[in-house]
Amino acid sequence: MFLALKEMRRAKVRFGLLISAIGLLVLLILAQQAIQTGLITSFIGAIEKQSAPVLVYSVDGQRTLQGSIITPPLEQKILSTEGIAGSGRIGQGTFTVNVNGEGEDSDAAIIGYTDPQLGAPDQLSAGRAAQGPGEAVGSSAGFELGDTVRVLGPGGQSADPETITVVGLADNAQLQVTPTLFTGWSDYVASVRSANPDAAGVLPSAIAAAPVEGLEPAALADRINDVSDEADALPKQSAADETPGVAEVRQSFQVIFLLFGLVVPLVTGLFFLIITLQKSASLTLLRAVGAQSGLLVRSLMFQVVLVIGGGLLVGIALYTPLSQAQLGDIQLSFDVSAVLIWSALLLGLGLLSAIVSARRVLKIDPIEATTGEGSR
Amino acid sequence: MSLALKELRRQPSRFGVATVILTLIAILLMFLGGLLDGLTAGNTGAIRAQQADLIVFSSTSQDSLVRSRIEPDQEKQVAAVEGVAGIGELGSAQLGGRIEGKGPRDLVPLVLFGYEAASKGLPEPPTRPGEAWADDTLEAEGVERGDVIKVGPARSPVKVIGFVNDTRYSGQSTLWASLDTWRKVQSENRPDARVGPGVSQALIIQASGPDSSGLAQRIDEATGGLTSSLTEDETIQALPGVAAQESVFNQIIALTVLIAIIVVALFFALITVERIGLYGVLKALGAGSGRLFAGVLLQAVIVTLIACAIGAVAALALDAAIPAGSIPFTATGARLLGSTIFLLFAALIGCAFSLRRVLKVDPAQAIGG
Numbered sequence: 001m002f003l004a005l006k007e008m009r010r011a012k013v014r015f016g017l018l019i020s021a022i023g024l025l026v027l028l029i030l031a032q033q034a035i036q037t038g039l040i041t042s043f044i045g046a047i048e049k050q051s052a053p054v055l056v057y058s059v060d061g062q063r064t065l066q067g068s069i070i071t072p073p074l075e076q077k078i079l080s081t082e083g084i085a086g087s088g089r090i091g092q093g094t095f096t097v098n099v100n101g102e103g104e105d106s107d108a109a110i111i112g113y114t115d116p117q118l119g120a121p122d123q124l125s126a127g128r129a130a131q132g133p134g135e136a137v138g139s140s141a142g143f144e145l146g147d148t149v150r151v152l153g154p155g156g157q158s159a160d161p162e163t164i165t166v167v168g169l170a171d172n173a174q175l176q177v178t179p180t181l182f183t184g185w186s187d188y189v190a191s192v193r194s195a196n197p198d199a200a201g202v203l204p205s206a207i208a209a210a211p212v213e214g215l216e217p218a219a220l221a222d223r224i225n226d227v228s229d230e231a232d233a234l235p236k237q238s239a240a241d242e243t244p245g246v247a248e249v250r251q252s253f254q255v256i257f258l259l260f261g262l263v264v265p266l267v268t269g270l271f272f273l274i275i276t277l278q279k280s281a282s283l284t285l286l287r288a289v290g291a292q293s294g295l296l297v298r299s300l301m302f303q304v305v306l307v308i309g310g311g312l313l314v315g316i317a318l319y320t321p322l323s324q325a326q327l328g329d330i331q332l333s334f335d336v337s338a339v340l341i342w343s344a345l346l347l348g349l350g351l352l353s354a355i356v357s358a359r360r361v362l363k364i365d366p367i368e369a370t371t372g373e374g375s376r
Numbered sequence: 377m378s379l380a381l382k383e384l385r386r387q388p389s390r391f392g393v394a395t396v397i398l399t400l401i402a403i404l405l406m407f408l409g410g411l412l413d414g415l416t417a418g419n420t421g422a423i424r425a426q427q428a429d430l431i432v433f434s435s436t437s438q439d440s441l442v443r444s445r446i447e448p449d450q451e452k453q454v455a456a457v458e459g460v461a462g463i464g465e466l467g468s469a470q471l472g473g474r475i476e477g478k479g480p481r482d483l484v485p486l487v488l489f490g491y492e493a494a495s496k497g498l499p500e501p502p503t504r505p506g507e508a509w510a511d512d513t514l515e516a517e518g519v520e521r522g523d524v525i526k527v528g529p530a531r532s533p534v535k536v537i538g539f540v541n542d543t544r545y546s547g548q549s550t551l552w553a554s555l556d557t558w559r560k561v562q563s564e565n566r567p568d569a570r571v572g573p574g575v576s577q578a579l580i581i582q583a584s585g586p587d588s589s590g591l592a593q594r595i596d597e598a599t600g601g602l603t604s605s606l607t608e609d610e611t612i613q614a615l616p617g618v619a620a621q622e623s624v625f626n627q628i629i630a631l632t633v634l635i636a637i638i639v640v641a642l643f644f645a646l647i648t649v650e651r652i653g654l655y656g657v658l659k660a661l662g663a664g665s666g667r668l669f670a671g672v673l674l675q676a677v678i679v680t681l682i683a684c685a686i687g688a689v690a691a692l693a694l695d696a697a698i699p700a701g702s703i704p705f706t707a708t709g710a711r712l713l714g715s716t717i718f719l720l721f722a723a724l725i726g727c728a729f730s731l732r733r734v735l736k737v738d739p740a741q742a743i744g745g
Contacts, residue, residue: 014645014646014649017638017645020638021635021642024631025635028631028632028635035624058529059472059480059483060471060472060483060528060529060565061472062483062485066470067470067471067485069565069566069568071529074529093568094440095443096436096437096438096440096443105436105438107440152436153436154434154437154445154447154602176616177617177620196445196568196569198445198571198572198575199567199568199570200567200570201567202567202568229480230480232481244485245547251703255407256407256408256628259400259403259404259407260404262400263397263401263404263639266393266397266400267397267639267642270393270394270643271642271646274650275646278646278649327624330620
């Protein structure tokens with residue numbers, strides 16, 4: 001170990017470069033992990049944070065609130081399912097709004113519910129729940145307490161513009177990477193009519209349902225799906241995970257992670273292989289004067305651990321401030337489990353990559369010190 | 377130069393690991409770029425197919441097609457603006473499509489467009505109600521000419537009369553019908569999004585001359601600020617997620633190039649360290665630093681070109697192997713060439729770190745001075 005540390009102290013630039021390279025790779029991996037998590041949360045957070053245990057879309061909706069529409073006959077069929085303890089309508093639309101009558105117009109997703117127990121956010125980070133018409137809970141990314149939100153009609157003119165006041169905030173409660181408001185059903189209907197005066201009727205986007213005691217949400221979803229081919233019922237978490245685009249985002253990032261996971265051990269392995277080749281004469285000499293192969297291999301592995309450990313520290317140190325940032329409407333966060341998993345994985349892969357170098361060390365024949373072959 | 381090439385030929389294994397790493401980086405770059413191009417193409421095909429000089433939305437729609445509403449009066453005002461040679465209405469409805477022979481829950485997400493103006497990317501709109509051109513990605517779903525797709529919860533029948541290419545929108549397949557068909561389908565399936573007679577979501581504008589500067593402003597002034605006129609590129613950038621997607625991917629690509637610089641720098645720095653003695657002898661024999669460094673550069677360029685060639689072949693093979701409508705991946709010549717240029721740039725920058733070492737080599741040391 002003494003030898004390993006001494007070598008690293010004497011070749012600071014060489015080892016520093018490698019530690020920096022690994023640190024940047026670690027930063028890149030963790031930053032992408034944070035972007036992936038933030039992107040998915042901004043995409044489906046509202047579904048995860050709303051309170052209904054089961055969401056029933058129409059099959060036509062392709063598991064999106066904005067695409068789904070529940071016709072009256074379908075609603076009746078859904079409500080006739082055995083095992084429903086409570087149900088309510090949920091409507092969703094994306095609207096152009098103006099906040100506090102100032103600045104530029106912006107987008108807002110509005111989710112309306114008939115029963116606050118089945119549709120409103122189940123946890124608030126500030127303020128209180130909406131208690132009447134004209135009140136809403138907003139996603140904390142995009143709204144502040146007391147904001148007054150005016151839903152704009154075509155051309156910015158509306159005979160009776162819908163105005164909503166934000167009385168509460170919920171974290172990680174965005175939909176489609178858009179600031180989101182949770183309001184009562186009447187405010188949602190008024191918003192639709194404000195935005196489209198030609199609207200013939202406002203139907204729910206989904207039905208929220210709660211199972212009777214003793215019945216699991218998944219079992220209730222199965223029962224509802226058995227009742228109608230046009231109903232697509234899902235437990236809350238499945239509704240979030242199976243939103244179109246979520247799986248594709250995860251898959252794309254996984255491929256990128258896989259490639260980066262390969263680059264790190266290759267860089268480390270290459271570095272230590274060249275180092276081993278460069279100092280093969282010295283290693284042969286050390287073997288000739290009695291140093292055991294095991295000692296030399298342990299020194300090598302110790303260096304690998306120090307280099308990757310140093311790289312991890314550099315990467316995590318750079319990632320920490322980055323993880324507090326907000327990219328557009330995407331809020332990043334420090335993901336402890338991602339840090340731990342990637343640290344263990346990269347350390348393991350780094351050690352594996354050093355096996356080639358270790359084998360070279362083990363193959364050194366001390367007799368070569370007397371023939372000069374060790375210096376080749 | 378010949379020395380550098382000879383070394384590459386005689387000791388290819390020395391450069392093998394660097395080539396493997398750079399190949400992985402090249403594949404990563406080209407995969408990322410191809411994914412970005414595929415995603416962008418799948419999101420924007422319908423807009424690009426318009427080949428419009430301008431696209432006009434209502435001013436409070438945030439340039440979103442589904443939220444925009446253009447009243448007939450506004451259309452007349454736009455048509456009267458000087459410089460407007462052609463005008464066509466456009467409307468869209470995002471719905472599920474039921475294809476014959478598939479299960480009751482097996483729907484295809486699609487966007488039904490109603491349009492008025494033909495372009496290079498789109499034929500004349502169907503004349504009969506209930507008929508539509510289909511994007512050719514629907515062929516991969518088993519749709520054939522003459523098939524009837526039942527659209528939306530109301531099962532509105534739409535007959536496919538032929539196929540068009542590269543017209544996807546929001547990552548979904550598209551159907552292209554007349555405006556009347558669109559209004560009927562929209563009204564039957566989305567009563568909340570129903571539009572009145574003559575109302576559309578956007579106007580496709582063809583300018584009278586090649587210079588359409590100022591036309592957008594004139595149109596928006598003519599409607600009293602109730603419209604927002606954008607070029608095709610601006611419309612694409614305004615599509616939900618497109619700009620954010622490009623920004624995230626470009627950041628990752630830039631970081632990957634940075635990694636390539638580090639890898640090349642590291643590798644050639646070590647190679648140079650290994651060859652310090654040799655360089656000393658060569659300098660003692662009269663070789664200049666410039667010549668020696670040019671050799672290092674040449675080796676880096678060759679290794680990078682080999683890596684890029686393998687990466688490009690892998691990207692093209694992936695593009696050919698992926699079934700239509702699955703992973704949104706497109707390997708274009710421009711992207712592959714761009715990635716190669718990026719990596720060559722990274723190789724040159726990476727090599728530059730070795731320059732100092734080459735310059736510092738003292739020939740006197742080589743001859744025992």
